[in-house]
Amino acid sequence: MAVAAERQKRAGVLRPTSVVESVYESIYHRLMSLEIAPGARIPIDLFARELGVSQTPIREALSRLEREGLVRKEHLIGYSAAPQWTRKQFEDLYVFRLLIEPEAARLAALNMTPEALQQLEVFSADMGQGGPPVDRNTRYSRFARADAQFHDAILKIAGNDVIRTSLSSQHTHLHIFRLMFHTRVTQEALQEHEDLLTAFRAGDSEAAAQAMRVHIERSRDRLLSAFE
Numbered sequence: 499m500a501v502a503a504e505r506q507k508r509a510g511v512l513r514p515t516s517v518v519e520s521v522y523e524s525i526y527h528r529l530m531s532l533e534i535a536p537g538a539r540i541p542i543d544l545f546a547r548e549l550g551v552s553q554t555p556i557r558e559a560l561s562r563l564e565r566e567g568l569v570r571k572e573h574l575i576g577y578s579a580a581p582q583w584t585r586k587q588f589e590d591l592y593v594f595r596l597l598i599e600p601e602a603a604r605l606a607a608l609n610m611t612p613e614a615l616q617q618l619e620v621f622s623a624d625m626g627q628g629g630p631p632v633d634r635n636t637r638y639s640r641f642a643r644a645d646a647q648f649h650d651a652i653l654k655i656a657g658n659d660v661i662r663t664s665l666s667s668q669h670t671h672l673h674i675f676r677l678m679f680h681t682r683v684t685q686e687a688l689q690e691h692e693d694l695l696t697a698f699r700a701g702d703s704e705a706a707a708q709a710m711r712v713h714i715e716r717s718r719d720r721l722l723s724a725f726e
């Protein structure tokens with residue numbers, strides 16, 4: 499059961515397996531699409547009534563979202579959506595990503611196996627269309643997760659655990675996607691991912707590093723307009 503759920507998660511298939519899971523998905527989509535605005539309160543009783551569940555699964559879903567940095571809990575006040583990132587937080591993260599991720603892509607190209615490459619191709623395809631037609635908000639938040647999985651898979655293939663954990667603790671993709679709710683981000687990123695895959699297919703480590711550098715720089719430039 500746990501293995502199946504983990505496989506589903508890794509494959510990017512979003513099939514709610516429990517009440518907590520579906521509550522989590524619902525709140526996650528609203529946070530990512532800014533339907534729940536950054537900083538806004540999340541009243542547990544209201545959400546319980548709206549989603550037709552008890553408060554327990556709401557609390558469980560919120561504590562998971564708290565671990566992911568998307569919500570905050572304050573004593574006596576309760577839960578609220580995490581505030582939007584400042585420009586400084588954003589720029590600091592991108593300096594860090596530019597230091598780390600091109601090197602991770604280079605290492606991943608050196609360690610690439612046919613199985614690992616196939617897994618990356620699956621994540622990439624998930625981002626392209628993946629699944630039945632859904633509304634724009636859901637599509638967007640799913641894309642954010644598939645993108646996170648794609649990048650994490652590269653870090654995993656790279657095989658350096660320090661690099662992988664230092665980046666995953668930042669929950670990069672959840673925050674940058676929430677920063678700018680915009681479909682252009684997804685279309686352009688798809689082509690950049692394709693360039694990365696081309697380098698991996700060719701086993702060209704320098705080209706992989708360069709493609710990752712270009713992807714992160716362009717991602718930064720696309721998202722900077724959120725601060726203007």
Ligand SMILES: [Zn+2]
Pocket residue numbers: 645649687691713
């Ligand atoms: Zn990406």
